[in-house]
Structures are given as structure tokens and as C-alpha cells.
Amino acid sequence: MNEFNLDQYLPHLSIDCVIFGYEGKELKILISKSKLGDNFWALPGGYIKKSEGIDKAASRILYERTALKNIYLEQFRVFGHETRIVESPYNEALRLGYLQYDATIFTEEVISWLTDRFVCIGYYALVDIQKVTTQNREFDELLEWRNIQQIPNLMHDHNSIVEEALTALRLNFDAKLIGFNLLPEVFTMREIQELYETVYERNFANNNFQKKMLDLKVLERLEKKFTGAQNKAPYLYRFVKK
Amino acid sequence: MNEFNLDQYLPHLSIDCVIFGYEGKELKILISKSKLGDNFWALPGGYIKKSEGIDKAASRILYERTALKNIYLEQFRVFGHETRIVESPYNEALRLGYLQYDATIFTEEVISWLTDRFVCIGYYALVDIQKVTTQNREFDELLEWRNIQQIPNLMHDHNSIVEEALTALRLNFDAKLIGFNLLPEVFTMREIQELYETVYERNFANNNFQKKMLDLKVLERLEKKFTGAQNKAPYLYRFVKK
Structure with missing residues (x-):
């Protein structure tokens, strides 16, 4: 002190x-x-x-x-x-x-x-x-x-x-x-959507949300995330600064 | 001093x-x-x-x-x-x-x-x-x-x-x-549009602009502004705080 x-x-x-x-x-x-x-x-x-x-x-x-x-x-x-x-x-x-x-x-x-x-x-x-x-x-x-x-x-x-x-x-x-500053380096589309839903305290329609995010052209798609059943593995994304 | x-x-x-x-x-x-x-x-x-x-x-x-x-x-x-x-x-x-x-x-x-x-x-x-x-x-x-x-x-x-x-x-x-703080008490639709065009440094389509402004429901329509030819007199508006 x-x-x-x-x-x-x-x-x-x-x-x-x-x-x-x-x-x-x-x-x-x-x-x-x-x-x-x-x-x-x-x-x-x-x-x-x-x-x-x-x-x-x-x-x-x-x-x-x-x-x-x-x-x-x-x-x-x-x-x-x-x-x-x-x-x-x-x-x-x-x-x-x-x-x-x-x-x-x-x-x-x-x-x-x-x-x-x-x-x-x-x-x-x-x-x-x-x-x-x-x-x-x-x-x-x-x-x-x-x-x-x-x-x-x-x-x-x-x-x-x-x-x-x-x-x-x-x-x-x-x-x-x-x-994206609130997320880890890589994340799934579901995880971004959950973040947005939490911040705005409302739900977004899945398809619209995904389209909107991809249209921004700030996401790089990486390999799939293998956690369990292979056919359900979601893609991982990374934020790319413009 | x-x-x-x-x-x-x-x-x-x-x-x-x-x-x-x-x-x-x-x-x-x-x-x-x-x-x-x-x-x-x-x-x-x-x-x-x-x-x-x-x-x-x-x-x-x-x-x-x-x-x-x-x-x-x-x-x-x-x-x-x-x-x-x-x-x-x-x-x-x-x-x-x-x-x-x-x-x-x-x-x-x-x-x-x-x-x-x-x-x-x-x-x-x-x-x-x-x-x-x-x-x-x-x-x-x-x-x-x-x-x-x-x-x-x-x-x-x-x-x-x-x-x-x-x-x-x-x-x-x-x-x-x-x-509206930049305008006098009453104004024409043309005058609001000119203000917006000046601030944003671009043109707006007349019909769209007028519709958008009226849809905001913040304008009260007053009498017409008689300056010259009566058939061309535009309406005057006043901003009404919500």
C-alpha cells in the first residue's frame, strides 16, 4: 500500500x-x-x-x-x-x-x-x-x-x-x-448464435442467423468439430479481421 | 478578464x-x-x-x-x-x-x-x-x-x-x-429532405424519403405554405416529440 x-x-x-x-x-x-x-x-x-x-x-x-x-x-x-x-x-x-x-x-x-x-x-x-x-x-x-x-x-x-x-x-x-472478443479462437455457428441470443436477450431464427453471419464475410471455416457422432459434427469457424 | x-x-x-x-x-x-x-x-x-x-x-x-x-x-x-x-x-x-x-x-x-x-x-x-x-x-x-x-x-x-x-x-x-433541432419550428418535407441530404452527403429518392418520414409518426401536418402559385403550395410540418 x-x-x-x-x-x-x-x-x-x-x-x-x-x-x-x-x-x-x-x-x-x-x-x-x-x-x-x-x-x-x-x-x-x-x-x-x-x-x-x-x-x-x-x-x-x-x-x-x-x-x-x-x-x-x-x-x-x-x-x-x-x-x-x-x-x-x-x-x-x-x-x-x-x-x-x-x-x-x-x-x-x-x-x-x-x-x-x-x-x-x-x-x-x-x-x-x-x-x-x-x-x-x-x-x-x-x-x-x-x-x-x-x-x-x-x-x-x-x-x-x-x-x-x-x-x-x-x-x-x-x-x-x-x-468475437468474447469467444475463444474457434467456435461453432451454434456458439455464436447463443452469444448473440444472450447479449440481446432474444432468439434468432437459425437459418437467417447463419446466413447473416456468413454474408458478413468475416468468418473462416475450419475443420469439423468431432465430439461424438460424425454425421452431426458442426463446422468450426474463426473470426478473420477485415 | x-x-x-x-x-x-x-x-x-x-x-x-x-x-x-x-x-x-x-x-x-x-x-x-x-x-x-x-x-x-x-x-x-x-x-x-x-x-x-x-x-x-x-x-x-x-x-x-x-x-x-x-x-x-x-x-x-x-x-x-x-x-x-x-x-x-x-x-x-x-x-x-x-x-x-x-x-x-x-x-x-x-x-x-x-x-x-x-x-x-x-x-x-x-x-x-x-x-x-x-x-x-x-x-x-x-x-x-x-x-x-x-x-x-x-x-x-x-x-x-x-x-x-x-x-x-x-x-x-x-x-x-x-x-429537427436544426430546423425552424415549421418546415416543408422538401426542407427536411434537404437537411438529411446535406448531413449524409447523398441524395434520397423523394417518395421513399417522404414515406419514411411520415411512417415515423413524429410529424404534425399544418396548413399549406403559400408562397406563389397556389397549386404548388407544399404542406408545412411541425415536429412532435413522442
Whole structure:
């Protein structure tokens, strides 16, 4: 914690990340149980070094939590209401002395920093969950993947940030063909369709979906996937960047 | 200028506005000739007061330049590269003493503020040009409407900010039905179509366009517009918010 030098960061500016992963036909995000308080959950976030661009800061924050580099990430909105953080009930509880915390981590200086006004740049990231090794940072008690439908109450305005990220994800999913970042290298047509159905929370007609995907001309067809009966083996595909 | 108290603003955070207007079948933006230097043009911008939300700050900055309240505006992207402003050639020229300026306006403190690192939140606004009364601020020598195709070299990364704003405008124009903010209260079908053709830089088939617009069910048909020959008078329409 001695390394947590606040002077290195731009004041009043933070980054929060909505890290999307996909596993077992579920769309999930990575959330952090905070060391500040008993059952406080938040988005993984951080600050921008004075010598660091905002995209680089977001990449670093993601790397620190997931051990992954070259993650697909995109800024989607700034959250900058004048009462943001400052009037959060969590800070009220803190001021009133309701919270138990480790004062060697949350020094007066740190508490004063954390409870100041922050204009937050929201980024969303898409990762292949299998490749992620979660790593706790200063304020994380633990990091956990949670189904997007089962997100607990998050600190501050983080639930709204998740909602906005989901809206932006759906808006860009098709237009920018970013969904493949959530899949492993190779996948079946059925698996892409399940991903789309999960993200958009609706079903697609198989034939139409397959035709639409193939018409995009971004899929390379590989060998068949032999799992059981040979006559039912589906083709495997790989995403080819245009 | 004595009122330009820098202490009231959040450091390292700025707002730049791409203010779109539409006039004589041209899409235009409002740009500012800076008092700093001979022929330096920039986007109208400003800073965020410590007690002010970012959307309110953007509204205030727009009001200061246009005398309009309740402008349609939307944040579209953050520009936050680590070298932004700091390594701009304008600042280089300033450091080397190549610029002539009024030292009562551009005091050492102001110059030091202006040339510091800024993470810039880009907003675009849509206004009815006829309603705008342009008003110069501290650093504006004059404000001018310019055709989007004829934007001069702007300071720093402002030309890229215009490009990104235009991309966002086209993306949202149809989806969010925001184009009507660029028109007067009442308009003919021909006038809407010309607006769309100007924004998208292409022609639309008259019948299809008219059908599409009417199918949106956001237009109220008013009396005919009598300008000349009665048999050719087109209907007037008004936009009705859903």
C-alpha cells in the first residue's frame, strides 16, 4: 500500500471498467468486493497517471485486474454530475463512522481522496473469460464474475454505469462486430448464435442467423468439430479481421 | 478578464463544443478566432466549475457563446492522450516567443493554465442558427459560422474533434431523430429532405424519403405554405416529440 502514491494521478478524474465475459451461455461482468465495508461491491476502477493517456490508463487498470494485455476496450460515457461520489451514501456512512476498515490501507489521505469529487470515464471491455487470471488490487478483497442479470447493489452510481455499458455494448455489438472478443479462437455457428441470443436477450431464427453471419464475410471455416457422432459434427469457424 | 478566476475550475478537464447549425442547405459549425495569435481558430470551449456537473458546464459554455438555453447537446467522446495540448505546436510557438498577444489577458497564470495537460470532453450541440446571437468570450476575437466542408486548420486536435462529432452526429441523426433541432419550428418535407441530404452527403429518392418520414409518426401536418402559385403550395410540418 505504500506504493499507492496519490500524487502521481490527475485529480478528480477516474476510470471505471465494465469488463464483459461470456461463459456457460451467460453474459457476466467482473465486480470487486471492496475492503472498505462489509459487503460493498464496485466496478474495477482506478485513476489516470499524470503522464498517461486515458486509453493507456484503462488498459493498465484492466491489466492489473485480469493479467491480460491487448484487451478490446472502448470508452462509452462520462459520468460527471456535481454530486457524484461526494453525496454518495457510502461516503455519508464513512463520515458518520459506520464503516469498519483497515486504517493502514485507508489512511486519512486515501479516504479524503476517495471521497472527493470524481468525473468518471466509463470504459467497457470484452474478454475471453478463460484467459483471465483475476488479481486483486489495493482495495479489492476479491474479484468475482457475476451474471449480468444478478448484479448486487454496487457502490455510488456503478449500477447505472453497468446499464449504460450494456446499452452501448448492444448498440456496437453488431455494427462493430466486437462480439468475437468474447469467444475463444474457434467456435461453432451454434456458439455464436447463443452469444448473440444472450447479449440481446432474444432468439434468432437459425437459418437467417447463419446466413447473416456468413454474408458478413468475416468468418473462416475450419475443420469439423468431432465430439461424438460424425454425421452431426458442426463446422468450426474463426473470426478473420477485415 | 479579472473575472476569469482559474481557481473555480477543476484542473486538467476541459469541454470543447462542436455546435452544428444548418442554413442555406449548408451544415455549419461555429468556430472561434482566438485572441492568441494572428489567425488561430478553435472550437468554443471552456472549463468545469468545481461545483458544476459536466452537462451543466457544457450548457453554460454554449449559453455564453450563443445566448441560447435548452440547446440539444450530447457528449460524444473524451480526448485524453498524454501529449494532448502539452505538445501542441501552438504551445511550442508560445514557449518560443513567436506569438503576439495581449499580456493583460494572457497573464503568466493564464498561459500556464492553457498550456497544461487537459482531458477534453467533446460535446456536440444542434441549434437553429436563426435563434443564435453569438457572443465573444474572454479569448474570442470573433465567432463565425463555417461550412463543415470549409473548416480551416484549428488549434490542437480540434479538427479531429470535429471529425468525431460528425461521425457521432450521423450515427445518431436517424436513430435519435435529433435533426429537427436544426430546423425552424415549421418546415416543408422538401426542407427536411434537404437537411438529411446535406448531413449524409447523398441524395434520397423523394417518395421513399417522404414515406419514411411520415411512417415515423413524429410529424404534425399544418396548413399549406403559400408562397406563389397556389397549386404548388407544399404542406408545412411541425415536429412532435413522442
